[in-house]
Amino acid sequence: MSKVSESRIDVFSDAGRRVQVAREWIQAYSPDTEVLVLAHSAEAASDLQMSVVNSTGSWFGMKRFTLNVLAARLAQHALADSGRAPASNLSFTAVVARAIHSLQSEGKLSYFEPVATRPGFPVAVARTLEELRMNEVDVDSIARLERGGKDLAAIANLVEQQLQESKLNDRAALFRAAIDSINSPENTPYVGLPILFLDVATRSRLETRLIQELAAPSPRVLATMPKGDERTIAAFEAALGCKRNHAAGDHDASSTSLSFAKQHLFENSAPPVTPLDASVTIQNWPGEPRECVEIVRSIQAQAAEGVPFDQMAVLLNSPGEYRSHLEEAFSRAEIPAYFVRGTTAPDPAGRAMLALLACAADGLSAKRFAEYLSLGQVPAPEANKDVESKWVAPNDELIAGATEAESEAVTELVGSSAVAKPEDAAVVDGALRAPARWERLLVDSAVIGGKERWIRRLEGLANEFRLRMEEAAPEDEARVGSIRKQIRDLDALQEYALPLIERLADLPARANWDEWLAHLRELAVNALRQPEGVMATLAELDPMSSVGPVDLYEVQLVLEARLHDLGVEPPKRRYGRVFIGPVDAARGLSFRSVFIPGLAERIFPRKIVEDPILPDVQRKDTELTTRRDQLEAERLALRIAVGAARERVYLSYPRIDVQQSRPRVPSFYALEALRAAEGKLPGFEEIASRAESTTRARLGWPAPKRPEAAIDEAEYDLALLANLVESSKEEATGAAHYLLTANTHLARALRARSRRWLRRWTPNDGLVDVDDLGRQSLAKHQFSARSFSATALQNYASCPYRFFLSAILRLDLRQEPAAIEAIDPLTRGSLFHETQFEVLTKLKAAGLLPLETGSLGKAFDLVDQELGRLAGDYEDRLAPAIPRVWQDGINSIRVDLREWLRRMADSDEGWIPDKFELSFGLSDRGPRESDPASVDDPVAIIGDLKLRGSIDMVERQGDRYRVTDHKTGKARAPKDTIVGGGRYLQPLLYALACQELLDGHVESGRLYYCTADGGYEERIVPLDEDNLPILNSVLIAIRQALADAFLPAAPDKDACTWCDFLAVCGAFEEKRTSMKPRDRLVQIKALRGLP
Incomplete structure (x- = not known):
């Protein structure tokens, strides 16, 4: 491999400096020069191009990619010639799940056998296997490992076999194909150009090899790196054949607390001891929801000072802890937000699909069907049910890179279910198509489950309604009208539910993925009001068509994690919106103000845990990540987040764990950030005191001190009321009277609550x-x-x-329509009384009353006969979940009935049962x-x-x-x-x-x-x-x-x-x-x- 003619690795802690160096490097060329820009994210590449265009006025030759997209582009012709397809992460997980299921069912797993059927096991194994394959770890060396090595090697071999049989290329195979095809004629447009690597991260050997192959024929290469990313820097030094540029310098001319923090964070150096200035702020708040509200409040204050929304960012180390709270806070304040690609949100359509699959798995359970109805995804009658017209492209970077044109692979998700609103739901006779009345009908009909039972029970309820209407007095118009409405509701339920139940009943027991995908797509377009997100997820599994056969359990295992929370497609452009995403998404980006929430233990940094499949002790002498690497990654995350800010950084943490009702302490990272900024290490008590001194927040009163700082009307009202409590009677009287006229419901609720506690x-x-x-x-x-x-x-x-x-x-x-687990007191009483009636009626007809001791045998036989018959009817209606428990309950009733009859026969009071x-x-x-x-x-x-x-x-x-x-x-x-x-x-x-x-x-x-x-x-x-x-x-x-x-x-x-x-x-x-x-x-x- 020949060394590149000119290569350079510049390392800075300040993202602004890295972007500036990259911009100057590009501007050294003429605007029509073709330059290959590889950035960590599409947003970073776009921002750099916009920056260059703003400086030069125009630029024509910039080719922008991420490393994954370029690898897919380089490999696409080789894949097409070999008839192979790229496998998304979801497809690879499905292959792994298939392999695990096959080995487990054949009894070929030993070490992992106890956990092989756990829902999270295939995902964990897929993650480990991808790391092994991307680092080209030999399977034979895995087999020699003591703890689970043979099992893991068996899974790896079977996964490789199934990938070959299915003609699928996972990420590792795709990168190898890209490396092998880099000098092919089809890839000439991407090879031999000046290359800029903008904060690109490498975590594997194959990524490093691809970078090396791209750089070799390039006349000039620049790589910018965030300070502290030692693993990536070492990989680039090996790939480019040069050392990092120590002479580049990393010292901001200003002497602000922010510049000190960037320079000394996690370093052995320290700045002069100086108090914090306005460029670094530390605050704490009672719980994550309140913390997110205060971030929004600070964003409003920054915007009032002239900082554009797109020059502010909220960077998250634990997105799962904060995403929903931030979404709510930004929505309340009506501030436009840009959640980066990969951010997930609860999806009603996805959860409705999972509920339907669970309904099928549970024997067409009425309870699961009611859960589906409750999610509001019943489609309009006139909705388009054509699968082809509803097709949505897969939302995966590898597949998109191999199939899309070079233009930005960003499209708006039409009717995104993550932000869908239910106002446009179809109606029937002025009522929602999935009303609460449907759930009531499911209860009344005692469907419980089973296709034949669905048909029989709903038809039986319809007959009962018709009989009631016939028996109702003609002049009782209200009752007749009510019954007619119930019949209409039941007709609508039957018309919609029975075909859907038929479709669920027709799902195959075992089939290849192509057949499953056809069934699932038909189910999605017929049962979901907004199937786009589900259809995009199913499209990721298209390369799996020939894999199988798989059963419903495997299908649920693969889809559950993805459909529960679907990815939120970001807007086409991020400009004019606050950037929100994980810290890693900020590589190559720079903002005037950055907000870093969650600087508390187990949030930032996250708890470091080793891989459950391949522990650290078995990773030695390899390039695989260990807990030490994870620790360095957590430190790097704070470096990147602080380095992304040019003017101000806001540090915050929740001082209360709301879910577990316990206090939280700031993490050592919060202390380290302050040490780097002001030159001395504060204690926990000091940092808590300083953070609280600038805030006035109570968990039970979510409002600012000044009403003018409120983010919405509710906060304004609460802030005003809080101040009135401390005001004099003269100042307070009538100050909040506007509330009673602004919201009639609030006025009614406040008056009702007050009157309930009056002493009259x-x-x-x-x-x-x-x-x-x-x-x-x-x-x-x-x-x-x-x-x-x-x-x-x-x-x-x-x-x-x-x-x-x-x-x-x-x-x-x-x-709720559910199979009972035990006979409840009301059911027991009803069954007991009905059996008494039948037994006494038949004893009277047989002339056996008053009952005598000699007749007890016949009476007991009647108990067994009638209780058996009635219990069968009840069992059919209630569908008990545990037959043995049900039978024990029936036997208990039988014993009580027999003792009741025995005592009746022994009585000498002379009373004769006569009417029942x-x-x-x-x-x-x-x-x-x-x-x-x-x-x-x-x-x-x-x-x-x-x-x-x-x-x-x-x-x-x-x-x-x-x-x-x-x-x-x-x-x-x-x-x-x-x-x-x-x-x-x-x-x-x-x-x-x-x-x-x-x-x-x-x-x-x-x-x-x-x-x-x-x-x-x-x-x-x-x-x-x-x-x-x-x-x-x-x-x-x-x-x-x-x-x-x-x-x-x-x-x-x-x-x-x-x-x-x-x-x-x-x-x-x-x-x-x-x-x-x-x-x-x-x-x-x-x-x-x-x-």
Whole structure:
């Protein structure tokens, strides 16, 4: 290899100096001279060209590339001649995943076998293999390693085999092809030109070899390097055959704190001890979100001083910690931002695609389908579903470099899902196509999963709706209209969901990637409102077409990490926007002001961990990176970030870890930056004190000291209020009145919150002091106007507002369609009661009541028969996730039912079970199993109360009756209960209803805890002249509360603990209402004291 005629390596800590030297080097040529510029990023190359053009007026011959793009360009003809294609990083990961899956399924992995099926394992192995291949490490040497060497060598060999069979070139193969093709005639336009390497980083042997081959025929080469990048500098010295230019100098003529920091950072030297000037600022803030807001505030201040947005940058060492917070802060302040290529953001379309794949993997799970619906990606009916027209080019540098023209490979991502807004969602009858009603329909239909079950359950629900509409009274227009709306919603759900379920069911069990990609593209265009990001990701896998067969698990493994957060395509030009990106993206760029957040431990620097696949001890005597190299890279990151600033650098760190609620300390890098800037090393306490002295920030009050410095309206309001707290009464009065007119919702919320804690009753305490409209609405809920169930009336004693929410507003807990893991108490109770009804009905028909000991065998057989049948129906409806747990629950019910029957046979009280599920007033519930003596209308009992419900069992003894309400839980009612403070009304209410329905005297009502949990205890309440006045006292209290429209949130002691409406009221109702006047609660207090 001949030495280049003239080469130079200039090393500076100041990015501005590096860019200046590069510009002067180019300007030494005439504007029409062809010059090859290789920069670390496309942004750096573009900035340099713009700088040159601004200085010279024009320039025609500059060829700008990154090293990856040029390598792809040099190799493209060789790849085309051999019929091979470049593999993106995603494609290479897929090949690695295929190899691991094959070896693991064949039992050929030993060391890595325990972790081979973990989702992150293929990604980690792919990263290690790429490093090994880029450094040309021999596979045989890997096999000799003690810890996992044989496994890793086996994976590497199989990956190489599959790459060859699939005619794929990974990054290493592409670089080798570029090196071999560099002197081919097709690459003449790129070879033999003067070359500028602008802050190009090299991390592998193949990169260094390519640089060497490019430089050899070049008449003149300049390489600029950031100070501290020893690995890259050494590689360039070897490639160019020259040493770094020590005579270049690296001393800024100015004596600012910033210039001192650049010169002495991580050096053994130090500047004279001088206080910090305005060029270096250190601050801390309570948490990363607040830190990002303060960065935006400082950007606004810099812009006010005349610094353009595109001359400011936010450089991140841990982008994942800050990206979302910065995005929100810039959006709030309406400052245009340029997130560099490679920045990722949560993507609704990608996550919707993953939810659909999980739905298919989980047996067409309704829960996963509901998750997909919740992401708002249901496409419009008129949307274009043609796959070809929806094709999007892959967003990968290697593939783009091999296929695109030399013009900038930057295109705007049309309709980027990362910034999509849902306002344009399609509508049906004025409602969103994916309404919350669809999720409710999935719950009501009990789909759970399975293609046939989807069809059967949705059709069954449709039939049920039609039956309800037929049974509804024609004059009940509201109910008929509601049912029709449900039918329309269900029709829309069936029309959309069933074809999609069919498509998911048709996904192959195993297939090559070309077949999978065809299915996935069809799924994307038919199921996603904005499929562009997903389609671009799938395009990266096109070179994998012949690889396979793979199953759905492998497909999910490959796509999950990429689709969860998709890359955000930056705007076409970065000018006029604040530059935001990882520190490495700033190589070759210079800004007037730079913001460096996160100078706290484990953020900057990040925690140094060795490669889990190939530890450092096995990397010795190689050119692979070790923890020492990672440490140097962390130091280099701070050098680059500080060096990118020409005028000011803002250092900051979060003093609180918001997620873990613990304090954070500044990192040693923050201390080192200050030492380099001011000549002395501060302590942790000193730096914290200095950083806080310039800030006034509280975690619980996110606003600046001065309202004028607010970044948006919300901050302005909070800042104003904070100052008013410290103002005199005269100054504060009326100062914030504008808030009440600026936002009606805020005004209503503030007044409601304030009134709830007043020491008097207000309308914000529940249904209290209603107006005429409220009274008119409540008129149809009086005792005389409608019926009530005993359960609803019992809620009044626990809390009047609970009674209002459940009985008047009829609110209920939201349910999710999911396979149950255990039988919950409500399901157990329903199954228990239905089995009791069927068993008792058949025993009566067979003439086996009253039950005797000799008939227990037949009774037990009936229990087994009916419980088995009903349990099968429930199992089909609920689809239990763990059959053994379900069966154990059924067996428990069987044991309780048998013991209940045995105790019935042993009883000598003389009561004969006569009627079962004697219902009244339940016609609106649709067809149900009930006793023939049941009536459709509610029963009028005491006064004007009309009762609705169903009596589990009516027993007869001569002309006397006893009603029984079976309970399947613990016996919580005291043994001498009559109404139990209004909480146990069923015995007396049902006894009165039975007396109205049957021709005979009802002696008593009974609560029978007929399971082992309840100890088979009973609470018998006689229906006599002593107990009726007690019941009447309860009903009078409820009747009066309805008439007075006074149903406040006044819970009984501990009533909120298990209340379904805790989310409505909050957790402090018992404490809050204890401060209210007690005079209006006299009646309910007296009610709660009843026996």
